[in-house]
Amino acid sequence: MNILIHDLNNEQFQSLFPEINNDIYIISDTGTIRHCIGCFGCWIKTPGKCVLKDGYNNIGKILSKAGKVTIISRCFYGCYSPFVKNILDQSILRRIIQKGECYMKICIINGSPKASESTSELLIGYLIPFIKENEVITYNVCEMGFSKTQFSLIQHSDVLIFAFPLYIDSINSALLRFLIELEKRGFGNKNINVYCIINNGFYEGWQNHVAADIMQNWCKAAGLTYGQTLGSASCEPVQSS
Numbered sequence: 001m002n003i004l005i006h007d008l009n010n011e012q013f014q015s016l017f018p019e020i021n022n023d024i025y026i027i028s029d030t031g032t033i034r035h036c037i038g039c040f041g042c043w044i045k046t047p048g049k050c051v052l053k054d055g056y057n058n059i060g061k062i063l064s065k066a067g068k069v070t071i072i073s074r075c076f077y078g079c080y081s082p083f084v085k086n087i088l089d090q091s092i093l094r095r096i097i098q099k100g101e102c103y104m105k106i107c108i109i110n111g112s113p114k115a116s117e118s119t120s121e122l123l124i125g126y127l128i129p130f131i132k133e134n135e136v137i138t139y140n141v142c143e144m145g146f147s148k149t150q151f152s153l154i155q156h157s158d159v160l161i162f163a164f165p166l167y168i169d170s171i172n173s174a175l176l177r178f179l180i181e182l183e184k185r186g187f188g189n190k191n192i193n194v195y196c197i198i199n200n201g202f203y204e205g206w207q208n209h210v211a212a213d214i215m216q217n218w219c220k221a222a223g224l225t226y227g228q229t230l231g232s233a234s235c236e237p238v239q240s241s
């Protein structure tokens with residue numbers, strides 16, 4: 001399907017397109033559109049569909065079927081017009097639906113107390129290019145207080161990936177606190193697969209096995225599916241090289 005998004009008035013449209021092909025789906029301004037309120041409802045509550053019932057809430061589904069998209073817009077400060085930008089903001093939904101199917105929603109949780117200066121962060125950076133076609137969000141457990149919405153995004157993911165360091169043959173206390181909190185809050189999606197990337201300072205990756213067992217126990221307690229753990233070793237040298 002070809003799509004035309006425009007902000008022309010009737011007169012301008014008629015003069016530009018006196019005969020319009022029926023194959024083209026036209027998205028124009030009917031005056032009812034409401035701006036994205038950033039609630040992530042299209043992710044959590046009604047996947048792939050905007051929660052605002054303004055007549056445009058199915059835009060994601062329509063854009064997901066697009067072959068060619070043509071945009072005609074006035075230019076404001078180098079940006080689109082507010083109506084066209086409104087439609088494009090909603091196109092985030094297009095990434096959630098593709099051919100009627102959902103992309104995976106992947107939450108990566110960096111459980112290193114060093115957060116962005118950590119080996120965990122480095123390993124996450126290596127991973128992301130392989131999964132970038134999905135909806136990926138990354139959180140630093142030890143750096144931020146989580147909002148209800150952020151918890152909600154974690155609770156409604158398809159996949160959780162925990163990347164964290166080995167601390168005294170185990171997991172660190174900040175991550176442990178976070179895991180307990182997550183279990184207490186529960187999960188909207190019980191089919192979440194959990195994977196771990198655990199890195200340590202000594203020479204063998206197998207040293208992470210106790211921490212991996214703890215994560216497996218947490219999955220059981222939280223009712224989630226434990227996938228696999230990748231144990232990575234000698235990580236301080238990796239980080240500094």
Ligand SMILES: Cc1cc2nc3c(=O)[nH]c(=O)nc-3n(C[C@H](O)[C@H](O)[C@H](O)COP(=O)(O)O)c2cc1C
Nearest residue numbers: 112118119120165166167168169200201202235236
């Ligand atoms: C408190 C503490 C305890 C640690 N315990 C271990 C350990 O038991 N075995 C090990 O191999 N490395 C241990 N390490 C080293 C870290 O696992 C290693 O430095 C890791 O690469 C840090 O990862 P990050 O940068 O993602 O936080 C420990 C480090 C700290 C600070």
